[in-house]
Amino acid sequence: MTDAPGHLLIVDDNKVNRLLLSRNVELLGHKASVAENGLVAMEMLSSQSYDLLLLDIEMPEMDGFQVLEAINADPDLRELPVIVTSSVEGLDNIVRCIELGAEDYLPKPVNKTLLSARVSSGLEKKRLRDEQRRLLERFATTEVAQDLQESGFAIGGKRANASVLFCDIRGFTALSENLAPEATIDLLNTFYTLMFEAVTSNGGIVSLMLGDGLMALFGVPQPLNNTAQSAVAAGHEMHSMIEMLNHERLADGERNLRIGIGIATGEVVAGYAGTDNRATYTCIGSAVNLAARLEAETQNTGSRILVDQETLDLLDGVDIQETFGGTQIKGFSDPFDIHAL
Amino acid sequence: MTNGPIDLDIFAELKDATGDEFAAELVNTFLDEAPGMIAELKAAADASDLEGYRRAAHSIKSNANTFGATRLAELARKIELGDMPAAGDFTDAKALETAFAKAAVALRTLYND
Known part of the structure; x- marks a missing residue:
């Protein structure tokens, strides 16, 4: 036997x-x-x-x-x-x-x-x-894993309202130049562990990991009551986690990490895209592009979190730090009102 | 080869697969449990409870097959697949009781040899 x-x-x-x-x-x-x-x-x-x-x-x-x-x-x-x-x-x-x-x-x-x-x-x-x-x-997270197993890895898409969050470590390339390769990977692992936790504990999923950043989805594949509220809560949690990490880093004599977050809300098409051998859960729609641009824009405005108007409209009792009216965003012809939280 | 009600090949296979001591214990369990199953069959016949009637017959059939009690198994199967008798008609149940009594004697003898 x-x-x-x-x-x-x-x-x-x-x-x-x-x-x-x-x-x-x-x-x-x-x-x-x-x-x-x-x-x-x-x-x-x-x-x-x-x-x-x-x-x-x-x-x-x-x-x-x-x-x-x-x-x-x-x-x-x-x-x-x-x-x-x-x-x-x-x-x-x-x-x-x-x-x-x-x-x-x-x-x-x-x-x-x-x-x-x-x-x-x-x-x-x-x-x-x-x-x-x-x-x-x-x-993938438990939700995506379950969704994948239930759908039998069917490659298909669905239309849904979702909030998209991009998060990125500021100046990571410069930071990593002074680090041993092992230490760079260690730092990224810590970063991802904290960020995954912030996303999943708010009902979102991490759909992409991009070097020193990530893209998270709220509202797909699992519907959420208020996708914007969940995404913004995750964003705040990410900042608090980085602050905690910075306390530890300070004690070890290391430089602070800083992150920027962009969040946009709208209709997206989400599904598994790829081939039968290798597929990834992904999401397409102007909210995705806008969230990525908003994340980049945090470098110019110095904001912690930037959100679009649709996200803001869904939030309850929100504390706006500053509104940048009529901001021109790369890739979009019309200017946007964007808000720093 | 048969010993009256028991198919000795099936019984030997059971002993071979599970061990002498365990098979003896299993026979005793069957002899303890079967009167209860027959009582359930009668109670179900009395109450015209078709599901209970078939389930009791099914249980007896299943156990009888385990010990090679071929005649008992056949009767139980006939009852399981047959129609519900009129309320209080114990003809089938009594035939089953007789077949069980014969199988029980044979099973006990196999262990006292």
Whole structure:
């Protein structure tokens, strides 16, 4: 046996079946827990994680079909492989199990060799899915990872109202010239960790990392009540985090970091763009260009955060530092009123 | 090869796959649990509870197959797939009870040999 041991949950209302399946699973080197009906199983699944479910169909309280439906409806459980073990009669019932997402069907009494093969393959699938999820989460946030898995990496787009935030470290190139390469990467890692936290804790996602800056989206793929409010809250949080970091840097005798932030709001098209092999979640629309320009403009105005009129209109009880009326922005023909927060 | 109600090949396979001691324990569990399942079948027949009636028969069938109790399994399967008897008609349940009693004797004998 080459499998790493897994923890299986056996759901069966019949005591003889529970004992026999547990024994077989344990003889294969895995750990077995048991539940005597679907309700008990769902409770156990919500309080602990299992690697594989061996599920009977005919049960009182909550039968196997209902368990499969409940698992399908729960994003946390959807990836749990389920092997139906039953002596239920009729091909239509077996088909129904598979349609409801069961990985496999094993007739009872369960053949030990078949069980071993199906359990191995189920555990391997679980391991691959966990691995894929971990990889995805390293490069995207949980929301995007989930969205990607649900959509099956479909390359498509949708139109939505969103706020776009650009953030950049001022004068990073000059700063990094005096740093060892390792120290530069270290500093960027710290910067990204803090900025990701500010974005995700406000319901946004980081869609691009660009050297010493990043682009974040609020309102796609997950809708938000007030995209502008969330983006501005993230912007303020980014500044407070940089201030905290600067306290530490000062103690170590290092130079202050400064960041600029631009935020714009409007209709965008968002989706996965790329090829089947490599796709990225991206966003297109004039709000994207404007947010990038506003971020650049913070260098001229010396502002912490610059927002466009649409963003400002959505904010409650906002403290405007200064409004720059009729500012000409590169790439846009009409001048804008932009606001420093 | 059969020992009356029990298919000895299936029973040997069970012992082989799970171990002598475990198989003995499993037989005892079945002998303890089966009267309860038959009682459930009767109660369901009495209450014209089709779902409960079929589920009880299904459970007995499933366990009977595990031990190679072929005759008992066949009867249980017939009940599972058959029509609901008139309320209080225990003909099927009694036939099942007899088949279980025979299988139980045979299973006990297998362990006392």
